[in-house]
Amino acid sequence: MQTTSWQKGTLRFLENYNPSDPEEISFRLILRKIEKGSTLDFTSYKDKCLKRRIRVRLRSLEIDSFTEYFELLQNNEKELKELIDTITINVTQFFRDLTTFQFLMENIMQVMCEDKARETLRIWSAACASGEEVYTIAIAIMEVFGRRLEKLKVDLIGTDIDDKSLELANAGVYPSKNLRVLAENYPSYLEKYFVPSGKDNFKIKDSVRRIVQFKKRDVIKDPHYLNMDIIFCRNLFIYFEKSLQERILNRFHEDLLPNGYLVLGKVETILGMGEKLFKSISVKERVYQKI
Ligand SMILES: C[S@@+](CC[C@H](N)C(=O)[O-])C[C@H]1O[C@@H](n2cnc3c(N)ncnc32)[C@H](O)[C@@H]1O
Incomplete structure (x- = not known):
């Protein structure tokens, strides 16, 4: 029972x-x-x-x-x-942990883009809060893949347990303070991917919004997404006991395609049983690959 x-x-x-x-x-x-x-x-x-x-x-x-x-x-x-x-708070940012996204763009996404046989690109952000992380991934893949995206079937899914965060994610309107890292490091992206909206707010452009979907999912209890190229699960494991982390890592391992990637938050690591499932690709950036 x-x-x-x-x-x-x-x-x-x-x-x-x-x-x-x-x-x-x-x-x-x-x-x-x-x-x-x-x-x-x-x-x-x-x-x-x-x-x-x-x-x-x-x-x-x-x-x-x-x-x-x-x-x-x-x-x-x-x-x-x-x-x-x-x-359930949801501190997040566009390009939070800038170097992680730079690493992913220059290494993992670039290699995926150069793979001529690739027909799909499936990425899941499993605790996406108010959406900044997912739109950051969208911007990153648009930058790396460019027109190659037109020939790919892209599934970019953000999920979270919190209704209020998902509402904000769906609306895609953000105060400029959430865009600080992006504006300082890639000022041209502000105009390329956002339109000003009201006082000191920016709305994500439809071209980005179109490739992103948001759904309510509890990563512990609800069904997971399968056949993923990359799973982002950043700054959620910090809340979980070790046994729960291991249970979810097992499920992520099943969710990923062969050689798929898992990205954790900057203070999170894979230890113990998880080391048999994933190898570290960048210790600093917390990027792991399915074994
Ligand atoms: C600190 S935010 C992380 C946001 C983003 N991944 C980042 O690193 O910037 C943690 C998010 O986890 C969500 N969360 C907490 N428990 C969850 C669960 N069981 N399933 C899915 N999301 C959960 C919270 O609602 C919150 O939005």
């Missing part, structure tokens, strides 16, 4: 908490409240990361304890929603 999210939450609640610490109890009650009020399941997320995110709400409400915050959450749907948004 399958364990439901609610049962798992209860198990976690019973197993892991220190009953002599009221703050610990309140922390777990807050998690259970979120899990009941959403489709989120934090069973294998790291407590340290979750606590840090919840404390962001505490600070902005000038509340000192999880206990006080748990009380405030009672019958307060608006705050519950704020909390969920804060936990």
